Amino acid sequence: MKIKTNDKVKILSGKDKGKIGKVVQVFPDDGKLVVEGLNVIKKHLKTRSKSEKGQVLELAAPFFISKAALVCPKCEKPVRVGYKIENDKKIRVCRKCGQSID
Numbered sequence: 001m002k003i004k005t006n007d008k009v010k011i012l013s014g015k016d017k018g019k020i021g022k023v024v025q026v027f028p029d030d031g032k033l034v035v036e037g038l039n040v041i042k043k044h045l046k047t048r049s050k051s052e053k054g055q056v057l058e059l060a061a062p063f064f065i066s067k068a069a070l071v072c073p074k075c076e077k078p079v080r081v082g083y084k085i086e087n088d089k090k091i092r093v094c095r096k097c098g099q100s101i102d
Contacts, residue, residue: 001028002070002081002092007101009035009068010078020071024060032062039063074099 003009007023021035041061047054069078072094081101082093092101 001026001065003033003065003068008071008073009033010071011035011038011067012069012078013067014039014063025062026065027062030062031065033065033068034060034062035068036060070101072097072099073101 003023003026005023005026008020009023010020011017016038019038021038023033024036025034027033037060039061040058043057043059045055045057070081071077072079075094075097077096080095082095084091084093084100086100093099094101
């Protein structure tokens with residue numbers, strides 16, 4: 001996957017278009033990711049017992065990876081990711097400035 005946990009991403013479409021956030025969780029099988037504080041939904045919880053109250057939780061919901069672009073740490077722009085092999089390791093590289101991302 002080109003986007004990993006703790007990367008900065010910019011949202012390309014949807015209700016949070018243009019916002020930048022940190023990736024909290026990635027689901028490679030589904031092709032989705034969760035960004036901290038973005039794509040927030042409200043989940044209503046019912047009371048389980050009489051002593052407990054019902055509540056409304058705000059959670060960051062997963063969305064498709066294709067709606068996010070990785071932000072390069074050096075040039076601070078949303079970029080596509082390239083790969084380079086150095087010392088028998090595959091390293092992610094910024095396509096605009098050529099700086100390694102890992």
